[in-house]
Amino acid sequence: xxxxxxxKDVAKQAGVSVATVSRVLNNKGYVSESARKKVEQSIQxxxxxxxxxxxxxxxxxxKTIGLIVPDIMNPFFPELARAVEDIAAELGYxxxxxxxxxxxxxxQHYLDVLLQKYVDGIIVSSNTLSAEQIHxxxxxxxxxxxxxxxxxxxxxxxxxxxxxxxxxxxxxxxxKKIAHIRGPLGVTNADERCEGYKEVVSGEPxxxxxxIVNGYFDMQSSIEATNKxxxxxxxIDGIFAANDTMAIxxxxxxxxxxxKIPEDIAIIGFDGIALSKATVPELTTIVQPIYELGKKxxxxxxxxxxxxxxxxxxxxxxxxxVERHST
Amino acid sequence: xxxxxxxKDVAKQAGVSVATVSRVLNNKGYVSESARKKVEQSIQxxxxxxxxxxxxxxxxxxKTIGLIVPDIMNPFFPELARAVEDIAAELGYxxxxxxxxxxxxxxQHYLDVLLQKYVDGIIVSSNTLSAEQIHxxxxxxxxxxxxxxxxxxxxxxxxxxxxxxxxxxxxxxxxKKIAHIRGPLGVTNADERCEGYKEVVSGEPxxxxxxIVNGYFDMQSSIEATNKxxxxxxxIDGIFAANDTMAIxxxxxxxxxxxKIPEDIAIIGFDGIALSKATVPELTTIVQPIYELGKKxxxxxxxxxxxxxxxxxxxxxxxxxVERHST
DNA sequence: TTTTCTTAGGTAACCGGTTACACAACCAGT
DNA sequence: ACTGGTTGTGTAACCGGTTACCTAAGAAAA
Numbered sequence: 109x110x111x112x113x114x115x116k117d118v119a120k121q122a123g124v125s126v127a128t129v130s131r132v133l134n135n136k137g138y139v140s141e142s143a144r145k146k147v148e149q150s151i152q153x154x155x156x157x158x159x160x161x162x163x164x165x166x167x168x169x170x171k172t173i174g175l176i177v178p179d180i181m182n183p184f185f186p187e188l189a190r191a192v193e194d195i196a197a198e199l200g201y202x203x204x205x206x207x208x209x210x211x212x213x214x215x216q217h218y219l220d221v222l223l224q225k226y227v228d229g230i231i232v233s234s235n236t237l238s239a240e241q242i243h244x245x246x247x248x249x250x251x252x253x254x255x256x257x258x259x260x261x262x263x264x265x266x267x268x269x270x271x272x273x274x275x276x277x278x279x280x281x282x283x284k285k286i287a288h289i290r291g292p293l294g295v296t297n298a299d300e301r302c303e304g305y306k307e308v309v310s311g312e313p314x315x316x317x318x319x320i321v322n323g324y325f326d327m328q329s330s331i332e333a334t335n336k337x338x339x340x341x342x343x344i345d346g347i348f349a350a351n352d353t354m355a356i357x358x359x360x361x362x363x364x365x366x367x368k369i370p371e372d373i374a375i376i377g378f379d380g381i382a383l384s385k386a387t388v389p390e391l392t393t394i395v396q397p398i399y400e401l402g403k404k405x406x407x408x409x410x411x412x413x414x415x416x417x418x419x420x421x422x423x424x425x426x427x428x429x430v431e432r433h434s435t
Numbered sequence: 436x437x438x439x440x441x442x443k444d445v446a447k448q449a450g451v452s453v454a455t456v457s458r459v460l461n462n463k464g465y466v467s468e469s470a471r472k473k474v475e476q477s478i479q480x481x482x483x484x485x486x487x488x489x490x491x492x493x494x495x496x497x498k499t500i501g502l503i504v505p506d507i508m509n510p511f512f513p514e515l516a517r518a519v520e521d522i523a524a525e526l527g528y529x530x531x532x533x534x535x536x537x538x539x540x541x542x543q544h545y546l547d548v549l550l551q552k553y554v555d556g557i558i559v560s561s562n563t564l565s566a567e568q569i570h571x572x573x574x575x576x577x578x579x580x581x582x583x584x585x586x587x588x589x590x591x592x593x594x595x596x597x598x599x600x601x602x603x604x605x606x607x608x609x610x611k612k613i614a615h616i617r618g619p620l621g622v623t624n625a626d627e628r629c630e631g632y633k634e635v636v637s638g639e640p641x642x643x644x645x646x647i648v649n650g651y652f653d654m655q656s657s658i659e660a661t662n663k664x665x666x667x668x669x670x671i672d673g674i675f676a677a678n679d680t681m682a683i684x685x686x687x688x689x690x691x692x693x694x695k696i697p698e699d700i701a702i703i704g705f706d707g708i709a710l711s712k713a714t715v716p717e718l719t720t721i722v723q724p725i726y727e728l729g730k731k732x733x734x735x736x737x738x739x740x741x742x743x744x745x746x747x748x749x750x751x752x753x754x755x756x757v758e759r760h761s762t
Numbered sequence: 763t764t765t766t767c768t769t770a771g772g773t774a775a776c777c778g779g780t781t782a783c784a785c786a787a788c789c790a791g792t
Numbered sequence: 793a794c795t796g797g798t799t800g801t802g803t804a805a806c807c808g809g810t811t812a813c814c815t816a817a818g819a820a821a822a
Contacts, residue, residue, distance in 0.1 A: 112550075114808055125772045130810055137811085138769050160551040161491045162808035166777050170488065172531070172552070180520070181513045181709065190508050193534055202548060204499070205532045207520055221529060223439075224487040225499070327713065356713050363715050382508065386654065386683050388690050388715055441778055452802045457780055464781085465800050489778035493807045 113154045121150035133158060164226055173409060174222040174230040176206045176215065182325075183353060183381040184398065185233070188252065191402025192231060199410045201228070212236045219245065229409045231402075232256075235295055248412035250405045254296050261412065261421040263405045267297045270394040270427040271304025274348045274376045277392075279308070281374055281435055283346030287319040289333050289358060291350040298325070301350045301378060319344070323354045330357030338365055338373075345373050346435075352377035352384045352393055359387060359434065374435040378427075389433035396427050440481045448477035460485060491553055500736060501549040501557040503533045503542065509652075510680065510708040511725065512560070515579065518729025519558060526737045528555070539563045546572065556736045558729075559583075562622055575739035577732045581623050588739065588748040590732050594624045597721040597754040598631025601675045601703045604719075606635070608701055608762055610673030614646040616660050616685060618677040625652070628677045628705060646671070650681045657684025665692055665700075672700050679704035679711045679720055686714060686761065701762040705754075716760035723754050 115133075119126045124143055131137040132147040139147075150156070164170040175192050177185045189205065196203045204227065206218040215236055222230060229248040239257035242249050251262045278286050288305040291298025302320065309315045319341065321333040330349065334357060338344060347362075349355035355377030359369055367373045369389055377384060380395025404423055411418045442460075446453045451470055458464040459474040466474075477483070491497040502519050504512045516532065523530045531554065533545040542563055549557060556575040566584035569576050578589045605613050615632040618625025629647065636642045646668065648660040657676065661684060665671060674689075676682035682704030686696055694700045696716055704711060707722025731750055738745045 112808095115810095116808080126809080127773080127811075128771060131771085134810080138771075140770060143771080157547060157551050159492075159553070159808050160548075161488060161497065161553050162777090163810080164488045164777095165486075165492050165779085165808085166810050168777075170552075175532075179517065180507070181517050183513075183709070186508045186510075186513045189532065190506065190534060193507070193532055197533075197545075202531045202533075202552065204529045205502075205516065205520055206524075206529075207517060218524075220484060221487075224484050225497075225529065226486070226488045353713075360713075360715060382510070383710055383713055386680075386687075386710060386714065388687060439778095442780095443778080453779080454781075454803080455801060458801090461780080465798085467800060470800080486778050489807090490780080491807095492778085492809085493780050495807075 112159070113156045115156075115158065117154055118147065118150045118156050121154060122146040168226060169228045169413075170226040171200055172202045172204060172225065172227045173406075173413075174204050174206060174218070174227045176208055176218055176230060176232045176234055178210045178234060179207050180205065183383050184253075184351075184379055187382070187398040188233070188402040191399040192406045195403050195406035196410070199406075201410065208234060208236075210234060210236055216241070223247070228413045231405050231409055248409055250409045250412070252401060252405050261408060261418075263401055263408070263423045263425065264297070265396045265401070265425045265427050267300035268304040268307075270378060270396075270429075271301040271348070271350075272308050273427075273429050274378065274394050275305045275308040277429060277431075278346040278348060278374055278376060278435065281346070281370075283374055285314055285319070285341070285344045286346040286348060287321070287337055287341065287344045289321055289323045289330055289337075289347060289349040289354050291323060291325045291354075293322070295325075298350055305348055323350065323357070325351050325353060327353050327357040327360075330354035331361045334358045334361035335365070338362065338367070347373065347375045349375065349377050352379040352381045352391060355391055355393065355434070356383065356387055359389075359391070370433065370435050376435055380430065385432075387434075392432045392435040393430055394427050395430050397425050400425060439486070440483045442483075442485065444481055445474065445477045445483050448481060449473040495553060496555045496740075497553040498527055499529045499531060499552065499554045500733075500740075501531045501533060501545070501554045503535055503545055503557060503559045503561055505537045505561060506534050507532065510710050511580075511678075511706055514709070514725040515560070515729040518726040519733045522730050522733035523737070526733075528737065535561060535563075537561060537563055543568070550574070555740045558732050558736055575736055577736045577739070579728060579732050588735060588745075590728055590735070590750045590752065591624070592723045592728070592752045592754050594627035595631035595634075597705060597723075597756075598628040598675070598677075599635050600754075600756050601705065601721050602632045602635040604756055604758075605673040605675060605701055605703060605762065608673070610701055612641055612646070612668070612671045613673040613675060614648070614664055614668065614671045616648055616650045616657055616664075616674060616676040616681050618650060618652045618681075620649070622652075625677055632675055650677065650684070652678050652680060654680050654684040654687075657681035658688045661685045661688035662692070665689065665694070674700065674702045676702065676704050679706040679708045679718060682718055682720065682761070683710065683714055686716075686718070697760065697762050703762055707757065712759070714761075719759045719762040720757055721754045722757050724752050727752060 115126045115129050119129045131139045193203050208214040231250050233252045235254045255262050290302040321337050323329045323333050347358050377391050377393035384391040384393045442453050442456050446456045458466045520530050535541040558577050560579045562581045582589050617629040648664050650656040650660050674685050704718050704720035711718040711720050
């Protein structure tokens with residue numbers, strides 16, 4: 109590797125000390141106009157770029173944040189990651205990507221690595237981390253999409269309200285028997301969405317617990333769940349899936365079973381991922397402001413890092429129903 | 436921020452010098468069994484984790500690689516990113532994610548940032564970088580999906596061959612008039628795929644240049660292109676789209692125009708992104724080994740970084756046709 | 763004129779590791 | 793006994809920045 113120009117080279121060129129160069133660089137302390145000119149010119153000439161690593165070592169901060177997600181291949185996360193990276197870059201930070209598969213050991217491992225690299229803060233979207241684990245880190249954390257514990261800055265969406273909206277919408281569309289494909293038990297947002305559904309239908313004479321089936325937020329489990337559901341309850345004419353991927357699974361299953369969408373059966377999802385616009389029929393869904401989520405989280409994290417005031421450390425963002433052709 | 440334990444603390448605890456601790460840490464140089472034991476115990480007790488930043492500064496390497504992609508939201512890249520991150524983590528590296536939108540300034544900016552952070556190597560998927568720009572970096576680079584110039588390690592797939600396979604497959608399926616929605620002009624893989632198509636159909640009596648229409652690898656442009664195409668040439672009964680996203684656009688367009696797929700018109704894509712399995716009908720496509728691509732690139736990059744021997748610096752990975760229901 | 767404040771800029775310690783070098787102890791070979 | 797190689801360990805320089813501290817000059821205040 110070719111040696112990079114260091115602050116010493118610049119200092120020598122400009123005929124000043126390294127301290128002066130550093131002062132120019134950071135716009136801090138007293139520097140005469142003439143010295144500043146000379147330094148700036150030398151920086152130009154040598155194409156000098158300060159070494160961030162050396163800077164990090166002294167300042168104990170690295171202008172880097174960690175982004176911990178279960179799996180970037182899950183269609184919810186690319187948009188989130190993009191938002192985080194966009195805002196981070198704007199504010200002068202880089203982002204290190206970590207996929208944990210919701211695996212406790214991997215999570216702890218990445219936490220250690222990020223800490224060793226002096227990252228300034230971390231954005232997590234995970235439900236296996238404990239509050240204790242997080243407090244031990246002593247650096248700012250923002251939790252996205254899942255509430256870990258009070259006191260930890262969190263950004264979520266109105267899961268329950270969205271679920272109610274979705275379910276009511278199906279009712280308004282004259283669906284008589286509405287089922288729900290829920291997400292994994294114990295995952296906060298899956299639980300909340302299920303609760304929202306229940307609140308709307310539990311009073312209905314036709315409602316039965318077996319209208320709620322389990323999925324794991326993925327397509328395969330949803331196809332199987334829907335197959336079973338429609339065989340057991342052929343009367344079902346509306347399905348609210350706890351996320352878009354499962355809604356697409358439901359569409360495929362219904363299609364296989366010869367049901368027409370939306371004529372025979374209406375299907376609504378949750379998330380508003382890009383995929384929901386790519387299907388035929390296009391999916392009606394509760395769209396989350398995913399980009400906004402990432403944006404807000406990053407802005408907040410950087411504020412926390414830079415000790416700027418933050419108004420709130422808990423945001424619940426609004427969701428909105430987008431009607432397309434599956435209902 | 437709470438002060439972290441440093442090597443000095445460990446040395447003091449163990450009653451040895453920092454040099455000895457460092458030797459234990461790196462398994463380098465002579466250390467007596469008794470000293471090693473004491474040091475290891477102190478490390479345990481204090482839960483000491485070496486500061487990677489300090490290490491980076493001295494070693495001029497950071498155990499970090501950069502991953503530069505146009506846009507992680509483009510469905511091709513999450514799987515690639517996942518592969519890169521998986522392998523990198525396995526080999527002890529972290530990955531910094533950069534989205535450039537194929538924008539020259541952003542690319543140069545990220546290159547600068549990555550260099551300042553002493554990343555050990557970079558994986559790029561981009562076509563605006565010049566060979567010169569890359570050589571100036573003086574660190575290992577691997578180019579994915581796009582060939583920048585000879586001499587720069589590259590991993591691509593058999594674009595032309597895949598395109599030929601796709602086109603021939605449509606012919607074998609009794610399509611009489613096959614059109615092509617190509618990717619942006621000047622983008623290597625788009626050009627190669629178009630060439631592959633041409634080689635198969637240019638000898639056909641029915642072939643005309645206007646059967647090739649332009650898209651930008653995105654859905655919107657493809658929908659518009661297909662609309663125009665099918666209006667102008669209603670006789671078309673087969674479409675080879677240069678990527679899956681555009682194939683899906685073509686499906687949607689055909690659907691809107693009342694054509695049945697695959698009865699009236701067969702559609703085949705290229706890439707094999709997750710989305711291609713989510714549509715109704717599921718997309719027949721030329722699948723690229725995306726994960727394999729990322730894996731190979733990362734393995735090679737780390738070999739280059741660690742100066743281990745690499746057999747080849749140019750790989751052209753095989754693609755395979757996966758028949759589903761759109762043909 | 764002396765004191766004090768502001769401006770300017772250099773020297774060197776420091777961040778937390780790694781490693782060249784020095785030195786000592788011990789063993790083997792002559 | 794002398795030489796030389798191997799082993800074990802500490803001291804201090806170094807990586808490339810930042811900044812506390814010091815000195816000094818000129819301006820303003822006493």
